[in-house]
Amino acid sequence: MLLEQIATCVERGKVNAKSPYPSDLKGMDGADELTKRALDEGVPPSDILNNALMIGMQRIGIRFRDKKVFVPDVLIAAKAMNAAMAHLRPSFLSNDVQHKGTIVLGTVLGDLHDIGKTIVSMILEGGGWKVVDLGVDVSPEKF
Secondary structure (H helix, E strand, O other): OHHHHHHHHHHHOOOOOOOOOOHHHOOOOOHHHHHHHHHHOOOOHHHHHHHHHHHHHHHHHHHHHOOOOOHHHHHHHHHHHHHHHHHHHHHHHOOOOOOOEEEEEOOEOOOOOOHHHHHHHHHHHHOOEEEEEOOOOEOOOOO
16 A cells, blocks of 8 residues: 555655645655655565556656656656655665666766656666766766
């Protein structure tokens, strides 16, 4: 139930209890609080990532593909996912998770978009990879 609530918050862009969007969830806990609660209840971080956060992002992605939502909706969903990831990241960076290696990410010179890069980064971190994010609009020399 808790993982489904987190997935819904990500899909709908409900970041935290203070966020007024979406209006029908106003005043309710968002991805931020629910993720913290799930961790406090002993849900493994990888389960939260794979069975809640990624599910929510998949749902918003399908809705975007089907032209039922627009880019701002995807951005808000990514913001909710980032709020949840802030709680998961320490577990992924600790010695509790076996690191598989290091991956360097960035968006190429001339490209200022980073939604996809950010999502890939979160998935990789959740999978045990150390991610070095160079940012956006990165020159070939920096890579």
